[in-house]
Amino acid sequence: EPGLVVVGASLAGLRAVEAARRAGYGGAITLIGAEPHLPYDRPPLSKTFLTGDAEATYYLGEDILSRDLSVDLRLGVTARALAPQARTVITDVGPVPYRRLLVATGAHARTLAHLPALDGVWTLRTLDDATALRASLRGAADVVVVGAGFIGAEIASSARAGGARVTIVEAAAVPLVRAVGEVVGRVLSTVHERHGTRLLCGTTVEELIGDGHVRGVRLSTGEVLRADAVVVGVGAAPATQWLKTSGIVLDPRDGGVVCDEYLESSIPGVYAAGDVAHWPNGLFEGDDTMRLENWTNAASQAAHAAENTVRPDRRRPYETVPYFWSDWYGQRIQFVGTADADDVSVVGGGGPDEDSDHLVALYRRGDRLVGAATLNEPRKIMKYRRFIAERGLWSAAETAIPA
Numbered sequence: 022e023p024g025l026v027v028v029g030a031s032l033a034g035l036r037a038v039e040a041a042r043r044a045g046y047g048g049a050i051t052l053i054g055a056e057p058h059l060p061y062d063r064p065p066l067s068k069t070f071l072t073g074d075a076e077a078t079y080y081l082g083e084d085i086l087s088r089d090l091s092v093d094l095r096l097g098v099t100a101r102a103l104a105p106q107a108r109t110v111i112t113d114v115g116p117v118p119y120r121r122l123l124v125a126t127g128a129h130a131r132t133l134a135h136l137p138a139l140d141g142v143w144t145l146r147t148l149d150d151a152t153a154l155r156a157s158l159r160g161a162a163d164v165v166v167v168g169a170g171f172i173g174a175e176i177a178s179s180a181r182a183g184g185a186r187v188t189i190v191e192a193a194a195v196p197l198v199r200a201v202g203e204v205v206g207r208v209l210s211t212v213h214e215r216h217g218t219r220l221l222c223g224t225t226v227e228e229l230i231g232d233g234h235v236r237g238v239r240l241s242t243g244e245v246l247r248a249d250a251v252v253v254g255v256g257a258a259p260a261t262q263w264l265k266t267s268g269i270v271l272d273p274r275d276g277g278v279v280c281d282e283y284l285e286s287s288i289p290g291v292y293a294a295g296d297v298a299h300w301p302n303g304l305f306e307g308d309d310t311m312r313l314e315n316w317t318n319a320a321s322q323a324a325h326a327a328e329n330t331v332r333p334d335r336r337r338p339y340e341t342v343p344y345f346w347s348d349w350y351g352q353r354i355q356f357v358g359t360a361d362a363d364d365v366s367v368v369g370g371g372g373p374d375e376d377s378d379h380l381v382a383l384y385r386r387g388d389r390l391v392g393a394a395t396l397n398e399p400r401k402i403m404k405y406r407r408f409i410a411e412r413g414l415w416s417a418a419e420t421a422i423p424a
């Protein structure tokens with residue numbers, strides 16, 4: 022009797038199978054994952070794992086998954102195609118029939134296709150990537166990070182902690198504009214320079230120099246930088262190659278799985294959650310669909326999707342105030358809501374100074390508060406998150422939560 026099949030055995034896949042059991046689902050569950058590892062925590066991979074201060078963190082032991090949750094765990098197995106007529110996932114080791122399907126295949130690191138493959142050039146998404154990168158950074162005197170997004174910034178910070186000279190090369194004039202807007206992007210870019218990382222904006226890598234192993238990069242400015250290691254952090258793309266022939270609707274911009282408010286895709290009975298999924302987030306009416314790439318959403322969205330999957334008669338729309346954090350040079354950056362705003366006001370902290378970095382910035386759209394960014398203000402951010410969840414008015418925000 023085919024049951025619930027979950028493709029992708031990372032955070033979203035794991036939270037989905039847990040939630041299905043919690044919701045009382047007693048049928049068969051199969052969890053298929055391409056990586057050979059049990060589900061593990063990705064955020065430390067660019068932070069404490071990379072600096073050698075922590076080892077991999079697995080969420081659950083295999084015995085809990087297989088015995089207590091009664092999950093048929095298929096690790097090292099890759100889904101190659103979906104045949105919706107036959108309700109079957111085609112994997113590299115054979116077909117897996119399903120009654121209900123949850124797509125939780127996340128995202129993979131984008132690469133720079135125009136550059137040749139040289140040793141010492143890395144992307145970072147998986148535990149295996151992080152293990153290889155960590156070894157490469159050990160003893161690297163000069164490191165070039167391509168991309169000043171959150172992952173690039175964290176890798177730069179970790180490489181600095183290891184004593185390397187680090188340069189970040191960023192194509193945009195201001196980093197992180199899509200994630201946090203221009204005002205906060207500018208403030209955050211100053212954090213790098215003050216911790217000894219060189220940040221070159223409006224610059225691209227034109228050429229990798231080296232023979233076998235990378236030795237340097239040539240920039241669009243003509244400058245040549247030495248590099249013992251180059252890390253490409255230019256974003257992630259939904260892992261949906263395997264769905265291309267299924268007829269499922271994918272977002273034309275990034276290939277993510279397009280879902281409705283219940284997280285159901287265009288194929289009935291097929292749901293999606295986590296980094297792979299687009300859906301209309303009802304909290305921000307008028308918005309296009311959202312696709313989030315953060316830990317908190319992957320966990321809660323997948324639990325929600327699993328409940329909707331196994332209790333189709335009691336489905337609820339999924340709404341969330343997005344939340345993510347990032348750690349650079351011992352500084353904690355946090356963001357709630359959306360940066361897609363009419364304007365942004367810095368209401369606290371005023372930005373970084375010599376020895377203590379503090380910032381509170383608020384995002385207004387119409388008459389509502391829709392977002393908040395903080396630097397080293399961990400207690401405030403969750404208050405803003407609740408305020409936004411309650412559709413709080415912009416005019417009331419400063420009284421409700423004094424900066």
Ligand code: FAD
Pocket residue numbers: 028029030031032033034053054055056063064065066067098099100101125126127128129145146147172260263294295296297313314315316317319344345346347348
């Ligand atoms: P993923 O974690 O990408 O997992 C998808 C899984 O599906 C993978 O194991 C993949 O191998 C598997 N898969 C893909 N295709 C197939 C297939 N065809 N068949 C079988 N299996 C397949 N978020 C934060 O909020 N804060 C942070 O500080 C933070 N730091 C991060 C640092 C790093 C280095 C990375 C990579 C991410 C970080 N994130 C952070 C983001 C967060 O980790 C992701 O949002 C989260 O992992 C998404 O979970 P997911 O299960 O949707 O996808």
